[in-house]
Amino acid sequence: MRKWLLSLMAMMAMPAAAQSPWQRAVVNYSRQSYHSGNQNWQIGQSxxxxxxxxxxNGLLEYDGANWSTYPLPGHTKVRSVLPVGDTIYVGALGQFGRFVRNAKGRMVYQELSGRLGEKEQINIWHIHRIGHDVYFQTDGTFFINDYKTRMASHPGIRYSNVVYNRLYITTSKSVSVLVGNQFIPLPGIDISQTSNIVAILPWQQQLLFVTSHKGLFLYSNNKLQPFSLTADISNMQLSCAALSGTTLALGTLQDGVILIDLKQHKAERISTNNGLQNKTVLSASFDADKNLWLALDNGLDCVQLWSPLRFLNSRQSPIGSGNCSVSYQGQLYLGTNQGLYAMTDGKIRFIEGTGSQVLCLDTIGGQLFCGGRQFFLSIKDQHITHYDNRGVWAVRPLAGHPDVLLTSSYWGLRLMRRSPQGWQMAEEVKDAGISAKTLYIEEVTNAVWVANKEKGLYRMTLTPNLLRVSKKKCYNSATLPKGDNVCIAKIDGEMVIASRQGLFRYDAAHDQLVCHTALEERLEGHTAYTFIQQAPDGNIWYATDGTMHVSNGHQRHSYLNNCLMEDFESVSYTNGQQAVIGTEDGFALLYTRQGHDSTRTIQPYIRRIVIGNNADTLYYKAEQPRISWANNSIRFEYSANSYDPSQPVRFSYWLEGSNEQTWSLPTRLHLKEYTNLPEGHYVFHVKVITPDGTMGSETCFEFTILPPWYRSWWAYTLYIIAIMAAIYALYYRIMQSRQQLIKEKDEQIENLEEEKLQIELRARQDELVRSRMNVVRKNEMLQEIKKTAVSINNGLNEENLPAIKRRVVRLIGQIDTNIEHDDDLEAFRDSFDSVHHNFLKTLGERYPQLSHKEKMLCAYIRMNLMSKEIAPLLNISIRGVEIARYRIRQKLDLESKANLTEFLQNL
Incomplete structure (x- = not known):
């Protein structure tokens, strides 16, 4: 977590001049802040x-929000750095190389020194670029781009730099310039005169030499001349130098840094007594905003040279936290938690008798009133008058009562009356027993508004003699609850109440507080306001989220992030160009009309994108990623290249494609997370809001959340296939069912027909049997008749009835004819074959060896008749039937195990 300290930069005319108590801002970055090694050797900006x-500990990176360290193989110490585009070249002890970003934005080291470190001891102290070539300087030579190309040895190189696109080096013997592939000494330079040169810089088309002990020199037209300064720096033990415009920064080994204006020949010094963490400056560099970065022996510091803020801190001036201030009779009075101080001509003195927290400073009628927790006094013409030791929160005049003042304290309201001897404490206002930290009096009605956290906000009407409250009403509600301090001020002639619930105004017609939407739209919108005040020039000062803002109606500027005194925010004005703001560490002096001379636009950068719960990282410069549904939670980490914590930038974001319809409210957070995003195409936009409130640059990142597998295209394809298969299966099932029904109906019909046929068959079989039985019975009967006729015939005498005999004989012949009439047999065979599918015909064709009676026996067997039923039909005995069956089996060549009935039924 970055911890920064706002400090001084003392204005001084060296070697000795009175320090100004207002000091420049220095941002301190300790090794605990950036979590890396203590020593820093060189500085670069991409x-x-x-x-x-x-x-x-390696290459240290800072993007304005996050610190990162990238170690080298072997964890060697890095001595030099040079950013070139997206590549960061580094030089270390025993190796050199470069860092480039991979597809996910992670820094990857590529060694360029090969195996040189194993063969020879190399230390890379400086890295330069000329055209497309990168030069790595060791103690005795240069490597160009990599280890394969090196220049001729030049032992004892102490310093090198590129000036006017030419490479210069210094040794113990000369100053040389690279011409072609050789270093040529510069003529006209006596190296004993310059001693150790620590920097060669460009100045007005000349070379400016900075030496460690002998000051500055200018080299032009082959002549070296001292650069005269008002300040004596000859014994400063300089270690490094940097130049920006006309400002020269000289780092020292024992006394911090010296800033010299080369035009005005003025000098300023910054050391541990006024802001730096460490006196030893190893390297100095100006960034694109012309802030001065110092690489120290222990830590890093950034001097905000172009910041419009100056500070009076308890670190350098132990006056305490700043509660209030006012400019009065040429002096600046400062009320702190330790008492009242006066600043005159840059000197600060303590006001005796004010040894407790100061609560208010008000000028009324040419007199300064100061209230504290344990005192109340006034100052006029350097004369101090003490009134009370109980303490006062505020003092206000009453319209129409020039000789009366109203004060608020822990015990309520009290009057002050003016007499020939001066102001004196007078009566307490009855029925106004409210500890009133906030006091405001309406100009026309003299209605009194008081407020504190516990009681809330009240409007009181006093009796004509001012001694009693005649009417009192509380205005706290759900929209303005108790529990927070409010600030009441006149803005554009109207009373405005600032609270954590927003801005309110008093609607006298309806006797109620209403939200001041119009003013909120001019300022920060509907948010928590802890302070509001209008300056004499019409600008509106207000505090939100621990930051002081000022708006002129067209632009807004923000200052002092997380530096204000909570519940004691204050602003006073020394002249039309300066404002004094109370802070936790003292006071800040703001030059309201000082511009910020920067040629760089503040850009937002998406540094890291984390998806899902497994911390997978995407690089924002990669092609549009397609993120799985399982990882539909995404976190964006972004920053801006701004390094002034007293004037922080804010961010606004918008996720196009989501339910967000517009840009978010400004925030200082450097990350935004979205969870459970539905599938679709998204564009994440983030833009910078500069300290003056203007919308800055924007960057964006496109990505796509894929649908879950069950809503993917291939899943839908499977669904379509499955639906079609289901439809087909259903259709097939229906058709199968229909066919089954048809089959079942057909089977039923067949069964019915079969049953019908079986019935008919049984009927015809019965008919055949009955017919055959009738034939048998007829034959039997005829046999009996025949026997009778024979017996008659045998009993007759030839003498008696010869004629009868002839007739009986003729009858017997007719009976014989009817017993075995072929027509009956033929009719039986035809009927049997029609019922049994030409069984007798087939049997005769296949087995012609069977006799007529055997065929008839086969027919009876097929009809499932038993032997006892067959015997009379064939006019044989049961034994004769069994013998006939046996003969048939032999003629049919049936095996002993074969069933004759089954064989005949299957024939």
Whole structure:
């Protein structure tokens, strides 16, 4: 977590001049802040504006929000750094190489020194770029681009730099410039005169030499001349230098950094007594915003040279936290938690008798009133008058009562009356027993508004003699609950109440508080306001979220993020160009009309994109990713290349394709997370809101959340196939069912027909049997008749009845004819074959060896008649039937195990 400290930069005319108590801002980054090595050797800034440092633990990166360290193989110390586009070149002890980003944005080290570190000891102290070539400087030579190309040895190189696109080096013997592939000494330079050169810089088409002990020199037209300064820096033990415009920064080994204006020949010094963490400056560099970065022996510091803020801190001036301030009679009075101080001509003195927390400073009628927890006094013409030791929150005049003042305290309201001897404490206002931290009096009605956290917000009407409250009403409600301090001020002639629930105004016609929407739209919108005030020039000052803002109606500026005194926010004005703001550490002086001379646009950058719960990282410069449904939670981490914590940038974001219809409210958070995003195409937009409130640049990231597998295209394809298969299966099932029904109906019909046929067959079989039985009975009867006739015939005498005999003989012949009449047999065979599918015909064709009676026996067997039923039909005995069956089996060649009945039924 970045911890920064706002500090001074003392204005001084060296070697000795009175320090101004107002000091520049210095942002301190300790090793606990950036979590890396203590020593930092060189500084570089990439095209994106990110800062890079050669650190003992590796390459140190800072993007304005996050610190990252990228170690080298072997964890060697990095001594030099040079950002070139997206590539960061580094030089270390025993190796050199470069860092490039992979597809996911992670830094990947590519070694360029090969195996040189194993063969020879190399230390890379500086890295330069000329055209497309990168030069790595060691103690005695240069490597160009990689280890394969090196220049001729030049032992004892102490320093090198590229000036006017030419490479210069210094040694113990000369200063040389690279011409072709050789270093040529510069003429006209006596190296004993310059001693140790720590920097060669461009200045007005000349070379500016900075030496460690002998000051500055200008080299032009082959001549070296001292650069005269008002300040004496000859014994400063300089270690490094950097130049931006006319500002020269000189780092020292024992006394911080010296800033010199080369035009005005003025000098300023910053050391541990006024802001730095460490006196030893190893490297100095200006960033694109012209802030000065210092690489220290222990930590990093950033001097906000172009910040419009100056600070009076308890670290340098132990006056305490700033509660209130006012400019009075040429002096600046400062009320703190330790008492009242006065600043005159840059000197601060304590006001005796104010040894407790100051609560208010008000100028009324040319007199300064100061209230504290344990005192109440006034100052006029350097004369101090003490009134009370009980403490006062506020003092206000009453319209129409020039000789009366109204004060608020822990015990309520009290009057002050003016007498020939001056102001004196007078009566307490009855029925107004409210500890009133906030006090406001309406100009026309003299209605009194008081407020505190416990009691709430009240409007009181006083009696004509001001001694009693005649009417009192509380205005707290659900929209303005108790529990927070409110601030009441006149804005554009109208009373405005600032609260954590927004801005309100008093509607006298309806005697109620209403939200001041119009003013909120001019300022920060509907948010929590802890302070509001209008300056004499019409600008509106207000505090939200621990930050002070000022708006002129067209632009807004933000200052002092997380530096304000909670419940004691205050602003006073020394002249038309300066404002004094109370802070936790003291006070800040704001030059309201000082511009910020920066040639760089603040850009937002999406640094890291984390998807799902497994911390998978995507790189925002990669092609549009397609993210699975299982990872439909995504977190964006972004930053901006701004390094002034006192004037923080804010961000606004919008996820196009989601339910977000517009940009978010400004926020200082550097991340945004979305969870359970539905499938679809999205574009995440984020833009910067600069400290002046204007909308800055924007960047975006496109991505697609894929549908879950059950809603993917191939799943829908499977669904279609499955539906079609189901439809086909249903159709097939229906057709099968129909066919089954038809089959069942056919089977039923067949069964019915079969049953019918069986019935008919049985009927015809019965008919055949009956017919055959009739034939048998007829034969039997005829046999009996024949026997009778024979007996008659045998009993007759030839003498008696010869004629009868002839007739009986003729009768017997007719009976014989009827007993075995072929027509009956033929009719039986035809009927049997029609019922049994030409059984007798087939049997005769296949087995012609069978006799007529055997065929008839086969027919009876097929009809499932028993032997005892067959015997009379054939006019034989049962034994004769069994013998006939046996003969048939032999003629049919049936095996002993074969069933004759089944064989005949299957024939």
């Amino acid at each position: 095209a994106e504006g990110w800062m890079y440092f050669a650190n003992n």
